[in-house]
Every structure is written in structure tokens, then in C-alpha cells.
Amino acid sequence: MESLSFPHTGGVGEMFPRSTTCSQTGDYTAPDGLNFTTYCGEDVVSSTYSSYVPTEKNFTACMDGCSTESWRCWGVMWQESNSSCWELASPTVLTVANLTTSDTRDIALANSTQISSNISCPYTNDSTLSTPEGLDFKLACNMEISGNDLCPWSSDFCPTYAVSLDECMEACVQAHPLCEAAMWNPGHLSGYLNCFLKNATGPLVANTGIIYHTAVAEVVTLAQGCPTYTSYTSSDGKAFNITCSQQATQATNITFSHQNNITACIDSCASYDGTPECEAVVFDATLDSGYENCQLLNSVQMLDSSTNLNIAQIVSTSSDSSSASSGSSSKAWVAGPVIGGVVAIVAAGLAWFWWNRRKRRNEVPTQESNSLNTIENQKNHDVATLLEARSHQEELDSAPIAELTGSERVELPSQKNPAHEMPA
Numbered sequence: 280m281e282s283l284s285f286p287h288t289g290g291v292g293e294m295f296p297r298s299t300t301c302s303q304t305g306d307y308t309a310p311d312g313l314n315f316t317t318y319c320g321e322d323v324v325s326s327t328y329s330s331y332v333p334t335e336k337n338f339t340a341c342m343d344g345c346s347t348e349s350w351r352c353w354g355v356m357w358q359e360s361n362s363s364c365w366e367l368a369s370p371t372v373l374t375v376a377n378l379t380t381s382d383t384r385d386i387a388l389a390n391s392t393q394i395s396s397n398i399s400c401p402y403t404n405d406s407t408l409s410t411p412e413g414l415d416f417k418l419a420c421n422m423e424i425s426g427n428d429l430c431p432w433s434s435d436f437c438p439t440y441a442v443s444l445d446e447c448m449e450a451c452v453q454a455h456p457l458c459e460a461a462m463w464n465p466g467h468l469s470g471y472l473n474c475f476l477k478n479a480t481g482p483l484v485a486n487t488g489i490i491y492h493t494a495v496a497e498v499v500t501l502a503q504g505c506p507t508y509t510s511y512t513s514s515d516g517k518a519f520n521i522t523c524s525q526q527a528t529q530a531t532n533i534t535f536s537h538q539n540n541i542t543a544c545i546d547s548c549a550s551y552d553g554t555p556e557c558e559a560v561v562f563d564a565t566l567d568s569g570y571e572n573c574q575l576l577n578s579v580q581m582l583d584s585s586t587n588l589n590i591a592q593i594v595s596t597s598s599d600s601s602s603a604s605s606g607s608s609s610k611a612w613v614a615g616p617v618i619g620g621v622v623a624i625v626a627a628g629l630a631w632f633w634w635n636r637r638k639r640r641n642e643v644p645t646q647e648s649n650s651l652n653t654i655e656n657q658k659n660h661d662v663a664t665l666l667e668a669r670s671h672q673e674e675l676d677s678a679p680i681a682e683l684t685g686s687e688r689v690e691l692p693s694q695k696n697p698a699h700e701m702p703a
Contacts, residue, residue: 336362469489540562541591
């Protein structure tokens with residue numbers, strides 16, 4: 280390979296001066312987890328350079344590209360003057376002792392322990408391996424599944440990195456949609472990202488060139504369909520309503536787990552003591568959405584139809600009960616003055632009538648010329664007055680008690696003062 284090294288002194292160093300990017304970056308960890316040690320103002324013999332010279336925006340982007348290569352990249356050489364990024368392909372000379380001073384270049388070496396060359400199968404071929412979540416895998420050493428690659432919904436990298444076969448299987452367990460096999464490349468000949476998730480269980484074929492060990496998931500089929508009941512009370516007394524063929528399209532996701540049926544899923548929601556609290560679950564008996572088929576939710580806002588999913592929502596929570604109680608007290612406090620006003624008006628009318636009657640009884644006639652007609656007229660007037668007062672009282676008693684309008688209401692202070700209702 281033609282040498283690409285520049286002279287370390289003279290005109291080239293003046294034409295392409297180094298910047299301080301390397302010193303500002305320091306040691307670096309790529310987004311996928313590969314660690315790099317940086318050597319500013321250093322170079323290495325050109326025999327380690329790959330033939331591919333990508334142009335990157337900066338030094339960190341150069342290292343990021345190395346970490347996601349489909350072959351084992353041991354490090355990078357960065358020349359900032361023209362944004363050139365050489366990836367280093369030969370590990371034999373990539374040692375600190377082989378680095379040389381440079382005015383124009385910087386070196387970043389990947390952590391060799393993260394891209395080890397151990398290709399042995401970690402367990403006995405054809406053995407059954409169990410995971411903490413309860414999903415078993417059957418191991419096929421030195422075997423692979425061609426194609427059928429799965430990129431999980433939540434994954435930023437496909438494939439992903441796994442330090443062991445167990446970690447690769449764990450990534451399969453937690454994948455959405457359903458992962459059916461985990462294929463692991465321990466020697467990193469296919470790159471730092473060495474865990475390939477699959478959406479098929481086969482066919483399994485023997486390795487050719489690159490060593491893979493494949494663990495095939497043994498997924499157990501669950502009972503399908505909609506429950507015959509539409510409500511369920513959990514073991515700790517919380518009530519849920521169940522709706523079939525529905526899913527939440529807007530909610531806050533809390534966590535996932537594997538459950539064998541919707542009632543077990545609901546129980547896991549009811550017993551969840553984290554923050555925010557669990558208010559609903561979505562359950563997938565088909566496992567199409569993933570082995571972890573029970574999703575705990577909070578703040579469900581929107582629902583939509585679904586073929587395979589069922590949803591259960593809590594009927595009430597402690598916060599709901601508190602709000603309802605607070606609302607009732609506030610309403611009683613607002614209605615109280617209205618009732619008191621009605622009672623006061625009735626009492627005033629009766630007092631006026633009694634005082635008027637008493638005054639008339641105490642009056643002494645000064646003329647004997649008052650005839651029976653005058654007395655009769657006074658009696659008729661008194662009767663009319665009594666009937667009018669009673670009619671007024673009946674109108675007040677029969678009038679509906681209405682709450683104050685929005686503009687007339689006076690809210691309670693923010694302190695939690697007790698509501699004062701009228702006595703019975």
C-alpha cells in the first residue's frame with residue numbers, strides 16, 4: 280500500500296497546521312459504547328491505514344464511524360486540515376510504542392478488550408439457556424441465520440454490541456417487535472457491533488469465514504382472544520375495565536414485562552409502586568409486539584382499534600377520589616350562602632306581618648261613628664295581607680335553589696380549610 284504519511288517538519292506542517300480539536304476532545308466514548316484513547320500530534324505507519332478515506336465533519340465523527348463499521352476497526356487517524364479520516368485496520372503495529380510525532384495528525388485507538396478476538400462458543404452446543412425473564416434459548420454453536428435481520432423499535436444501532444452471548448440474548452428478550460433468535464459474533468470480525476437479532480428461527484447454516492454462535496428462542500404460545508369478562512379487580516382491590524381490540528396511541532410508557540394472561544398483567548399494574556403510578560395496561564397475547572407483552576401505562580389520552588391488543592384501565596385512583604371529594608365540598612360551600620339568604624327573606628316577611636297585626640290591635644278607636652262596614656273592611660284588609668304574605672312565602676319556598684354564576688362565585692383560599700355546610 281502506498282504510504283500516505285506526510286513529512287513531520289518543513290513546509291507541509293506550516294501549510295496544514297493542526298487545530299486544538301484533539302486536545303479539546305480528549306479520550307472519547309462513541310454513542311454505541313466503544314471507548315477511544317486519543318493521542319494528539321501523533322501518527323502511525325501508513326500500513327495500518329484502510330484503503331477507505333472518508334471525509335468527516337470532525338474528530339469525534341471520525342471515531343463514531345469506526346465504531347459502526349462492518350469490519351473490525353482498531354482506531355482512526357484524523358487530519359483536520361482537510362477533514363480526512365483514515366480508519367486503522369491492522370492491530371499488530373497499533374501500540375503506543377509505534378506512534379510518531381506529527382504536526383498535522385491525531386490518533387485515536389479503540390479499546391482492544393472491547394474488540395477481542397476470542398471466537399470460542401461459550402456453552403455446550405445444543406444446550407438450553409434460560410434468561411431471567413423466563414424465555415429459553417436453544418444454542419447452535421458455529422451456526423448462523425442468513426438475512427431476517429430485526430431492528431427493534433427503540434434501538435439506535437442495528438446490530439448492537441454485546442459483551443457476551445447472554446447479553447445478546449437479553450437484547451432479544453427486550454426487543455420490540457418479537458425477536459426469535461440472537462446471533463453473536465465474539466471475534467468482532469463483523470465489527471464492534473456484534474449482536475444480530477433475527478425475526479426468524481432459521482434456517483441455520485454453518486459459518487463460512489466469520490464465526491457466529493446463534494441462540495434460537497423457544498417461545499411458548501399463549502391463549503388467544505378476548506376475555507369473557509369486561510372488568511377485573513386486582514388482588515389488592517383495584518378495579519379495572521377491560522376493552523378488547525384496543526390500544527393506546529397516546530400515553531406515558533412506564534415499563535414492559537412478560538405475563539401469561541391479562542389478569543397477571545393487570546395485577547402487575549396494581550402492585551406497581553413507582554412514579555408515575557400505573558393507570559392502564561396493554562396486553563398482547565400473540566407476542567407479535569415482543570416477548571415482553573405487558574405494557575404499563577400512565578396518562579392514557581387516546582385509544583385506537585387494534586387486531587391483537589387488549590387494554591385495561593383503572594376505574595378510579597386515589598387522586599380521582601381526592602378531587603371528587605374536594606369538588607363536593609367546594610360546591611356545598613358555594614350553595615350555603617344561597618340557602619341562608621332564602622331563610623332570611625322568609626323570616627323578615629313573617630316578622631313584618633306579625634308587627635302589623637299587633638299595631639292594629641293596640642289602636643283605640645276615637646270615633647263612635649265607625650260602622651260595621653268599616654270593621655268589616657279592616658278584617659278583609661287583614662285577611663288579604665295575610666294571604667299575600669303566605670303567597671310570598673310559598674313562592675320563596677317553591678323557588679329552586681340555584682348556584683351562583685361564574686362571575687359571582689368566591690372560591691375558597693388555597694389552604695385546605697374545611698367546607699361549612701348548612702345544618703340538617
